[in-house]
Amino acid sequence: MKWMRDMARWLLATMFLAVGLNAHAAQNDYVLGAGDQIRIFVFQNPDLQLDARINESGTISYPLLGVVKLGGLTVSDAEKKLASGLKDGNFLKQPQVSILVMDMKANLVSVLGQVLKPGRYALGAGAGGNKLSEVLAQAGGIVNGGGTDIVVVTGKRDGKAFRKEIDFPRVFAAKNPAEDLVLANGDNIWVDRAPMIYIYGEVQRPGPQALQRDMTLLQALATGGGLTLRGTQRGIRVHRRDENGVVQVLTPDLNDKMQPGDVIYVKESIF
Known part of the structure; x- marks a missing residue:
């Protein structure tokens, strides 16, 4: 019976490892922005671990490097930028940097109304994306028979108020498909009740x-x-x-x- 217990422990450990790797991979595409709380790790250099919040200018203050701009970068690109700074400054020979997003405050959109899971969703994170169809999919889709086909998106573009009505089924139409709108940080998506x-x-x-x-x-x-x-x-x-x-x-x-x-x-x- 000992081999069965050992096998169970191995399977459980493998499962947790896979979950952890998938979670990290899911964050690699997330675009960092103002308000995001991150934790930075440098392999075998615990003194360089740092918890930081990205400020309004998109920067953080990091040991040895000073002020570093991470806003607008994906998590993966931010890791490479910090690693390059440590290497080019001759602080470490082969730095391995990892960033964990502890609290997402930037690049969020709100999905409200007749969807299965209303709430706030991050753009470009994990299986999601920046398009309207991708974010609605994260929200579980429009309630069958309860939501209208017309989806309203409001927000700002170039500093000006933005509002657009999208006939959502036309996004997938075979002929003359409608534009699958690319969303921006702070957008609000509203699905009204069906008439x-x-x-x-x-x-x-x-x-x-x-x-x-x-x-x-x-x-x-x-x-x-x-x-x-x-x-x-x-x-x-x-x-x-x-x-x-x-x-x-x-x-x-x-x-x-x-x-x-x-x-x-x-x-x-x-x-």
Whole structure:
């Protein structure tokens, strides 16, 4: 039985080692910025270990090297820059520098609204990236049936306020795909609730339902389970608000497209 215990210990140690290596690899692509808290290690030189926070100018003060600019560099490039400084200054012959990001404060975006995991996400870290689709994937994607197709991104570009609406399914369209927006530090991503329509009267399942893209009256009725035995197509009316907020009562065709907020009423047949 001893060999089984030894095997279990070896597997557990291997698993923890793999997790540690993957975590370090995941941070290598992260771009350092102001506010990030980092820990610097130099192999076999514990006196050069340092905990530092990158200041607003993107710099830190490091032993032997003085002020070093790390902001705007990936973790991997920052490690190489420190190693080169120690080597070129004749402080160490073959320095091996590692940087661990203890607290990410820079290069973050906020994802809010109808996504599975709303929160703040780092750009360019691990399996993530800088594009809208990549960050939404980290947030678990848009809630099925609960979120709208239009994703709103706000932030700043060149010091000016920035706002863009993206028809997200078009990013993956076979023809004329939309731009997969490249995000920037501080961007906010908002996914609103899907627009709703309301059905009542002689239908099987009256009540609110999500308005799907290009949904027709016939499709809306089908989603509501169809007409009851007492319902009649000739008695269908749609109540719709115009631009001035005035409710209009329409007699629609079954192939007419529905609009957000439409109220569909199916009358009872008099025969």
